[in-house]
Amino acid sequence: IELKAEDLRTVCELGQGNGGTVSKVVHVPTGKTMAKKLVLIDAKPAVRKQILRELQIMHDCRSEHIISFFGAFVADPHICICMEYSDKGSLDQIYKRIGAIDIDVVAQIALAVLEGLTYLYDAHRIIHRDIKPSNILFNSAGQIKLCDFGVSGELINSIADTFVGTSTYMSPERIQGAQYTVKSDVWSLGITLIELALGRFPFSDDDSELEEDSSEEEDDPDADIAHYIANGLSSASSVDTERSFASRDSRDSEESFGEGTLSPRRAPIALPPPTISISTASTVSHPDTDSTTTPGTSRGAPKLSAPNASSAAKKNRRKSRGVSLQGGGMTMSILELLQHIVNEPAPTLPAGKYGADAQGFVAKCLEKRPEDRPSPKELLGDPWMRSAREEGYDLVAWAETIP
Ligand code: ADP
Ligand code: MG
Numbered sequence: 401i402e403l404k405a406e407d408l409r410t411v412c413e414l415g416q417g418n419g420g421t422v423s424k425v426v427h428v429p430t431g432k433t434m435a436k437k438l439v440l441i442d443a444k445p446a447v448r449k450q451i452l453r454e455l456q457i458m459h460d461c462r463s464e465h466i467i468s469f470f471g472a473f474v475a476d477p478h479i480c481i482c483m484e485y486s487d488k489g490s491l492d493q494i495y496k497r498i499g500a501i502d503i504d505v506v507a508q509i510a511l512a513v514l515e516g517l518t519y520l521y522d523a524h525r526i527i528h529r530d531i532k533p534s535n536i537l538f539n540s541a542g543q544i545k546l547c548d549f550g551v552s553g554e555l556i557n558s559i560a561d562t563f564v565g566t567s568t569y570m571s572p573e574r575i576q577g578a579q580y581t582v583k584s585d586v587w588s589l590g591i592t593l594i595e596l597a598l599g600r601f602p603f604s605d606d607d608s609e610l611e612e613d614s615s616e617e618e619d620d621p622d623a624d625i626a627h628y629i630a631n632g633l634s635s636a637s638s639v640d641t642e643r644s645f646a647s648r649d650s651r652d653s654e655e656s657f658g659e660g661t662l663s664p665r666r667a668p669i670a671l672p673p674p675t676i677s678i679s680t681a682s683t684v685s686h687p688d689t690d691s692t693t694t695p696g697t698s699r700g701a702p703k704l705s706a707p708n709a710s711s712a713a714k715k716n717r718r719k720s721r722g723v724s725l726q727g728g729g730m731t732m733s734i735l736e737l738l739q740h741i742v743n744e745p746a747p748t749l750p751a752g753k754y755g756a757d758a759q760g761f762v763a764k765c766l767e768k769r770p771e772d773r774p775s776p777k778e779l780l781g782d783p784w785m786r787s788a789r790e791e792g793y794d795l796v797a798w799a800e801t802i803p
Pocket of ligand 2: 417534535547548
């Protein structure tokens with residue numbers, strides 16, 4: 401059946417991200433409940449048609465770990481994508497509701513994501529490109545499914561020009577501008593799994609090196625930034641992919657801006673991949689412009705206040721501290737976070753609390769060199785995944801514990 405805008409009755413909003421708004425709708429002629437995603441597209445009609453054509457590939461993506469696709473149409477200035485509705489929402493919503501997720505459930509999530517990624521790549525040569533908790537959906541039938549994968553190159557390009565979104569689930573090689581491969585998705589999975597197991601984004605305030613700077617500011621208005629970073633940065637922090645940041649050795653010098661400014665019109669998902677070379681200890685501010693254009697999210701919108709003159713001045717005075725991360729007053733600009741991902745050891749599942757299998761698996765996902773990192777298919781043979789498969793888990797019962 402052909403989907404039309406007038407046949408869809410909106411029930412409620414499910415959430416907002418960098419790419420658009422998602423609503424729960426009923427397709428009146430069939431009575432089918434769906435999730436409708438509106439993506440604002442800055443593209444000519446010919447390009448929109450091309451996007452629609454490319455999206456049709458999703459009709460062929462059939463797997464128990466991939467959200468089904470019902471159809472897409474142009475709803476100027478948006479493209480409207482209708483997909484299977486997931487009644488328990490996304491994993492970020494779930495852990496924010498119930499707290500840290502039991503490691504045995506996390507194992508089942510890892511297994512489902514790897515199976516979904518392997519299916520997409522083996523059957524369709526599709527790389528997901530945006531693995532993060534909000535793109536992993538869960539339903540009361542106990543199913544774990546991926547959504548928002550990069551099927552349409554044209555869509556990726558058009559969103560990149562319209563919206564700004566970067567996210568710090570990005571792998572070191574991607575930050576450095578290397579080719580995107582399935583292994584970049586594996587890195588993002590590693591970050592995601594730690595986040596779910598800890599109930600918070602892993603690049604956070606237990607990082608002693610970054611914590612050193614915490615005394616510098618208490619009154620920074622940029623609250624809730626870890627969340628903001630974790631869920632994709634908006635215009636305030638996206639990185640101009642065309643510039644590379646010159647190596648600077650200026651940890652102790654005052655800010656010098658202008659070089660390597662951040663552009664609000666480039667997203668790192670753009671193809672070809674970004675080329676940013678980042679040195680340790682470069683001092684770059686996050687731009688104070690555009691921070692109010694951050695799209696709100698249902699998961700707690702980042703509350704970036706419009707920077708007033710004095711806070712902007714203060715930012716320019718202090719050293720390389722752009723935004724503050726949630727909790728503990730630790731501060732880190734997006735560039736520092738990207739540098740951190742590139743230069744520092746990868747995060748780990750804290751020892752003691754988690755089994756060696758889980759820790760070992762996550763460590764493999766977070767191998768910093770893509771050559772050392774296994775592919776999704778290889779990871780399906782990991783001991784932690786094998787026991788997850790053998791032991792199973794009653795995810796239907798678990799779903800009942802989620803309000
Ligand atoms: P993001 O993934 O960056 O959060 P999106 O615009 O892709 O932004 O989605 C916004 C929110 O809508 C997601 O965080 C998720 O909670 C919710 N959502 C997306 N797709 C579905 C779906 N098919 N079923 C239920 N909820 C969904
Ligand atoms: Mg999404």
